[in-house]
Amino acid sequence: AQKITQTQPGMFVQEKEAVTLDCTYDTSDQSYGLFWYKQPSSGEMIFLIYQGSYDEQNATEGRYSLNFQKARKSANLVISASQLGDSAMYFCAIFDRGSTLGRLYFGRGTQLTVWP
């Protein structure tokens, strides 16, 4: 069963504007973690932000924030004041506490392009 759905294969945003990347998830667990990773064209996977299912407040890390709507099972990433260096593939992932050490299930990703 697909656990993470990212419906936007590509997004475009102008520099300095904000952009929201969508992520919905499916889990029967009450306790889980949600993650966003950035993958630039060089290929590495960079951790951006984490949201625990019991966290009462939306997670923020600098220009990144996570719009967590538990009832809707969505965990959208908001990037404020986009920069050219934000152009990359962005992956949403869920931490499956049903597994022994918590494997991550990734979505198919959203390719973000920031233009000047």
Add this chain to the structure above:
Amino acid sequence: EPEVTQTPSHQVTQMGQEVILRCVPISNHLYFYWYRQILGQKVEFLVSFYNNEISEKSEIFDDQFSVERPDGSNFTLKIRSTKLEDSAMYFCASSDQGKGAKNIQYFGAGTRLSVL
């Protein structure tokens, strides 16, 4: 800032040959993972490792694959007899938290394996 280091960055091999992909996890981390990403596809879990044992493996991780922590710093993935379909980017990840905690997995830059 501590990081996960993977070598080599690119490995080219002939079908049927053995390859060893190497990883140096973050020094105080105890939980280790391998993931792979076939070009254009989502990142997939292969195996998790803790206390010198495999904790969990996916259906992808068949008898051709093995993992080892040969010393206190390295973590390796071996593919005994490579197939064309093993061509992918292989990511090592490590975490200082296991299941039931805030398990943030930090990824290396990946090894791109090309099987000819």
